[in-house]
Amino acid sequence: MNTGKEHHPSKKSTPAVESKGALLEIQDLHTHFHTPEGVVRALSGVDLRLNEGRTLGIVGESGCGKTVLALTILRLIPQPPGRIAKGKIFFQGVDLLSLDDKGIREIRGNKISMIFQEPMTSLNPVFTIGSQIEEVIALHQPHLATTRRQARDVTVQMLDMVGISSPGKRIDDYPHQLSGGMCQRIMIAMALACKPSLMIADEPTTALDVTTQAQILSLMKDLKDETGTSIILVTHDLGVVANSCDEVAVMYTGHVVEYAGIESIFASPLHPYTKGLMRSIPTIEARKRGEILHTIPGNVPMGKDVPQGCTFNNRCEEVMDICRKEYPPVFVPAEGHSVRCWRYRR
Ligand SMILES: Nc1ncnc2c1ncn2[C@@H]1O[C@H](COP(=O)(O)OP(=O)(O)OP(=O)(O)O)[C@@H](O)[C@H]1O
Ligand code: SF4
Ligand SMILES: [Mg+2]
Known part of the structure; x- marks a missing residue:
């Protein structure tokens, strides 16, 4: 299993957006669950930024830490078994993790509101x-x-x-x-x-039919444009991201493995995990060609099953020797587009 050190060989945070003027800036955030089977590192060093008036999509398969991230921002993690072990969450310049209970209650609902699935x-x-x-x-x-x-x-x-x-x-x-x-x-x-500055929506349309889903997403978009509220949209659906978000963070085993503007990530996904997710989107063209839908082999590992080195190495088609030894730091192969994968080491 990875140690915290192996996960964070670099102190560098996701460098895709200027931190100045960020509404929300998350630095090296770790949330753990202490279970009878061992420690689950649900968030394992997340760095993220969201600017005002933007919509940030958080994607990844089930168990990657999307909901835990949303709940950690609002300090709604059940403690125990959960624990926010480390990190900072600056919201409008104030570290939410430093607030007392009264302070965070004032933020919840007033400045940050949440919509559940x-x-x-x-x-x-x-x-x-x-x-x-x-x-x-x-x-x-x-x-x-x-x-x-x-x-x-x-x-x-x-x-x-x-x-x-x-x-x-x-x-x-x-x-x-x-x-x-x-x-x-x-x-x-x-x-x-509540007139929030930030709305966090965790799979807000997953339980709805496709038509209603589209209506709700378009409603959120219109309201965002009218009110200037920033949105974090948690979803496992890349189609939803393509239609609704300005930026996207791809999560895997509690890490942000790729971060980019929406056009950049769809035009040139970099991380093998992101590429796998993209190939898993069903398209009519592929169906017409008789192609079988691609799926990423295996499952998201948890707890003691998380491999050492890059946590994706047991499912990755591009794995190299170093991937089994060290967790990759953040590389920035293109402006505003960062990735945690050894393939992009210069
Ligand atoms: N209360 C808890 N106790 C123990 N482990 C937990 C708890 N809540 C979450 N976890 C673990 O944290 C990890 C991340 O879970 P999370 O709910 O954030 O996943 P997710 O990306 O939102 O998945 P989904 O798409 O299924 O909603 C998982 O391994 C999960 O088992
Ligand atoms: S670091 Fe290695 S194992 Fe991990 S995604 Fe990149 S190529 Fe694959
Ligand atoms: Mg979830």
Whole structure:
């Protein structure tokens, strides 16, 4: 198994974006889970930056650490068994890991809001959706809701904004009376009611059908353009990334293995893992040619199964000797495009 040292031969952080003016800057972040089977290094030295008004996609197979990253930013990791072992998370210049409980509560919901995959589990079944949104407005934007009438009007406006038809009627519905897509729109309305600077959406459309998925993503994009909110979009779907994101970070075994602007990564993916993910996207052309869909052999290793050296070496088609010994540092083969793979050593 890799030691922390092997994972971080270089102190260099992902150098793709100027840190100046970054809304969020994550440095050498490690989150571990202490389980009876041993320590799971869910995040193993993540460096990332997000500038204002941008959408950053986080992609990777199941178990790569995407949700743990989102939860670590908001300090929602269950402790124990989890522990944020090391690192810094600067948000608007303040290290979130240095805040006390009151400080982080003020950030959560106020400045950073989160949307989860299963909207039904995030909404309270015993209250109407209207009352739940009104509560968020009263808490985060009380000046908009000085009277009950005003709170209701603002809520109707928000429902309208997220594309709920007949919002004046729907406001009195309970969550079970709405479809999954509508519930996700409600979650977006609630997330926006906080007027956040950053919205973290963890697989917000995975549970929805393709048409609703496209509608929700386009809604998020429009709202982002209107409000200037930055977004971190966690998804296992590269198609979603292509349509929605400005930058993308590819995660594997708790590391960001490739980071680039959206055009750059699709035009020239560098990391063998990213290339594998790209080849796994089904296309009509490939189907017409009778090609069998490519899959990356094996599974994401966890805990004691994580190989020494590059953690992808047991699945990589381009593996070399050094890959079995040392974890690769960050290389920057093109401006704004960084990769952790020995193939790019100069
Ligand atoms: N509460 C926990 N206890 C122990 N291990 C955990 C816990 N939560 C997450 N992990 C481990 O951390 C690693 C990263 O998990 P994470 O949920 O972030 O993956 P993910 O990339 O979001 O996957 P998915 O696409 O399936 O949502 C996994 O190995 C997972 O088993
Ligand atoms: S460092 Fe080696 S094993 Fe890892 S992705 Fe690059 S070529 Fe493959
Ligand atoms: Mg997840």
